[in-house]
Structures are given as structure tokens and as C-alpha cells.
Amino acid sequence: MENRENRVLYVRLPCNPIFPIGVVYLSDHVHKLFPDVQQRIFDLGAVPPLDYAKGLDAIIDEFQPTLLVFSWRDIQIYAPVGGRGGNPLQNAFEFYYAKNLLTKFRGALGGLRLATSYYTELSRNLGLVKRGLKRARKYRPEARAVVGGGAVSVFYEQLGRSLPTGTVVSVGEGEALLEKLIKGEDLAQERCYVVGETVPRDRLIHEKPANIEKTACNYDYIETIWPEFSYYLQDMDFYVGVQTKRGCPHNCCYCIYTVIEGKQVRINPADEVVAEMRQLYDRGIRNFWFTDAQFIPARKFIDDAIELLQKIIASGMTDIHWAAYIRADNLTPELCDLMVKTGMNYFEIGITSGSQELVRKMRMGYNLRVVLENCRDLKAAGYNDLVSVNYSFNVIDETFETIRQTIAYHRELERIFGVDKVEPAIFFIGLQPHTILEEYAFKKDILKPGYDPMSLMPWTARKLLWNPEPLGSFFGQVCLEAWQRNSNDFGREVMAILEEKLGCADLEAALTAPVEIKDKQLAAVK
């Protein structure tokens, strides 16, 4: 029997205004199980920075929670685009690779600004947790804090060190944990630990998430506990998150999604997904982001995707748009047709490299030839919108030849979709804990166990922003030149410069991976 005195306050910690789908789903789940429990959502993503503390105090004074659920979405900010503290990749590269002293100095200043804003954000968020808990205890001495969300799942071992004793630190999905917290049950079997009381179990993050079948989120209820919900309804360009499945079965060497969400794919029933979208649709939402790690994780989930898209059409929501991460090796002409008909107008494919040989070495399980064939099907089905292709150079065993192959591959994608429709998103991998790449870095002595994956100190950041020599400096120079030429079209500039310097391989070479017996360094690590 739950404790009827439970009053649960969900605080989404400051974040760019991405729809706070995590806390929405958690509160919906709790409500379905414990309809009497009082709940409230407070989203700091929709509050100006100067008002964070004041706003948090006010909601706690008013609501007097017994359980504070802090949701922390992201911490890691290496991206090729303007982040919260500037363009992190550019700053880092200017500092590490610029030959011109002035540019180096500018990079150092930018890096310093960035590091300052990063550490300020970290300590501000930790401060908000402490402040909230302390204030809640004025009203309810038994009040407890629990922290979770994407950022906590990645850095759960490090974050616990700076949180108040007794705080529950959660990894992955929080539904089952909240259920137990509300019932006052023992947490020993959950993917969590309690600061100052228990330590994270070895390989905690690799434990399987609970198998809970998701039902349509009840937005009529959500509206009643989240007065600021309308903030996300005002801007009609906004992509509101809807989850259609959880989990990814792949093993891509740098990726942690598959660990956070688990390898077992759990499908949310199509009728429930459509019923959830319908509620948002009726509130004026027309843009949806399917928040799955992958919308079609493997061929065996093609039928599920088809079912969902058919049901969307049958529901009459014909003027919507949607976007997602798509493994384009798992498409069929029928699926392509449905994607276009249901309004997909943006997708990201994370092939990482256009060289089949490297794609195999990174354990990504992609067949690049199939990706191209499927992209042709998608174009034939009438897809005329943007596709973002994520490339991360220099992950492992990159050579000038594999770069030439990536260029050949990219040019072929441009031939299929049109140059202006294919956006090369050039990322460098931000090394994450619990990945195969991290183990590889240990093996190769690039990192030592016990390093701090959250450090932005230049000597650590240089290793975490994965761009090792011998090609590291080469890529550094190419990127610096690309920013100089046109920072607004960074990805295309990088491709152009690489092609000018190295030329372009035969497409056939890109698509063929010579069978090598001893290329399996990463596999060996695994």
C-alpha cells in the first residue's frame, strides 16, 4: 500500500528547451499506479536563468513535496554547433591545433569560457538539488531527493560524489524505481544507489531495465500537474517527443544508448503511441520527434514501424511532420512510402564513416551498400526533405584512403537526395564511459582507469574529444580551415577541403570491406 502522504515534485533541471518527455512519462506512470499521489512538474528548461533559484523556492514553498525527482538531461557539450557556452569543438580545436598564435589564444579564451560555463552549470545544477532538498525539509523533514535522466545515466558514478547524503542516484529508466520509492520498498534490486549509504554495483549500467509496457501518456492529467505545459504549445515549430520503443540491439563502439536503454528492444504498442500523439495533435502539436535510440533498430522491427505508420495514417493525422534517428539499412520500399506519407521531414543517419571497412571495425553492423539502396527507395517514394548524415572521423584506423572513401560515399548520397538536402554533420566522438571505445582507450594506454570522464581540463578533454594522432593534427587543420572559410556551412566545407587535399575514392572501394583476419582490435577488447 502506498504512503498516501507522498507528494512528488518533478524538477527538470535547466536545459535547452527540449520537451521534458522523461518527467512527463514518469509522472504519468506514477499517476496510473497511484492516482491519489499528488504530483507537480516544474521545468527549469522554460525558466530564465536568473529565476532558477527563486522559481524552485517558490514551487517548493507552495507544493511542499516529500519526494523531489530531479531530471538532468545533458552534460556533455562537444558538438560542431553553437552550444550553451559557444562552439565547443571550434574552441577546442583552435586551442589544440592552431598554428597562428592569435587563433590559439582565441581558442584558449573560448575554451576557458566554455570550461567556466560547463563547471558553472554543473555546480549550479548540483546546488539546485541541494537547495531544493534543504528547503523541502523545512516543511517535510522526511523529504528525499532522487536524481536521474540522460546525464545521470552516463555519469552516475561521478555525480554521486557531489550530491547530498541519502540522495538516490538512478541509472536509465526511472519508472520501477519511483514505484518502489513511493511504496517505501527496498531499492536494492533497482538500477540505483544511495549516496553515502551504498556504492554503485560493478557494471550497474549494464543491468537490464524493467520490462514495463508503456501505455499512452495521459495529457489531460499532465496538464493539471504542469501549468507551464502551454509553453511548448506556443511555438509550433517545436518537435515534441514521443517514444515508440526502447532499447537498441547494436554494439557501436562509442555508443552508450544501447547500455542505458538496454539491448532488448521493447515496443510501445502502436495504438498507444497513436493515442498519445492524438492528444498532442488535438492541442495543436504538428511536429513530433520519435525519441527512440533508433526508430528501426533492426530488420525484425520493420513490421512494427509499418504498423505504427499505417495507424497514424488511419487516425487521420495527415498534416503532421516527424523526425527520428533512422538506421537506413532497415528500410523497405513499403516503409519508405509510409515514411513519406506520414510526413517524415527530417532524419539523422549515424553511419559515422563512409568506409565499409571502418564501419565494420567500429562494430556498427551497417551494410553501406544497403543504406544507399534504401536511400534511393526513399527518394523514389518522394522524400524531398533534409537528411543529416553524422560522420565522426578518426575513431579507429582512419587513413587517407578511408577518408577518400567517406567522400565518395557522401557524394553518392548527394547524388541521391540533392546537395542541399544532405547535411554532413561532422562530430568528433566525445568518449563516454562504459563504451567499447573506452575499453579500447584503456588497452591502448590512451586513458587510465580512474580518469574523470567529466573533466574539461585541457589534458583530459584532449583525450575525451576523440581525435588521436597520427591524423589528429591533420583533422584539426582541416576543421580550422573550414570554420575560416564558412562557419555556417562547416560540414560541407570540411568535405570540400578533404576532397581538395586527398581526392575521392571509387564508390565501389568504399562499399567493399576487405576481409581481414586481424582487424578486430575492438572485438578483442569487447
Ligand code: B12
Ligand atoms: C532523442 C534524443 C535527442 C533528440 C531530442 C529530440 C526531442 N525533441 O526530444 C535530439 C536529436 C534533439 C537530441 C539532441 C541532443 N542530445 Co540527445 N538524446 C536523445 C536520446 C536518444 C533519447 C532521449 C529521450 O527523449 N528518451 C526518451 C525519454 C522518455 O527518456 P528520458 O528523457 O531519458 O527519461 C527516462 C530516463 O532517463 C529516466 N529519467 C529521466 N529523468 C529522471 C529523473 C529521475 C529522478 C529518475 C529516477 C529517472 C529519470 O526515466 C525516464 C522515463 O523512462 C538520448 C539517448 C538515450 N537513449 O537516452 C540522447 C541524450 C539524452 N542526448 C544527449 C546529448 C548530449 C544531446 C545534445 C546536447 C548533443 C549535442 N552535443 O548537441 C543535444 C542537445 C541539443 C540541444 N538543443 O540542447 C546525451 C545526454 C548525456 C550527456 N552525454 O551529456 C544523451 C543521453 C545521449 C548520450 N549518451 O550522449 N537528443
Ligand code: SF4
Ligand atoms: S545503432 Fe545507434 S543507438 Fe544503436 S548502438 Fe549504434 S549508435 Fe547506438
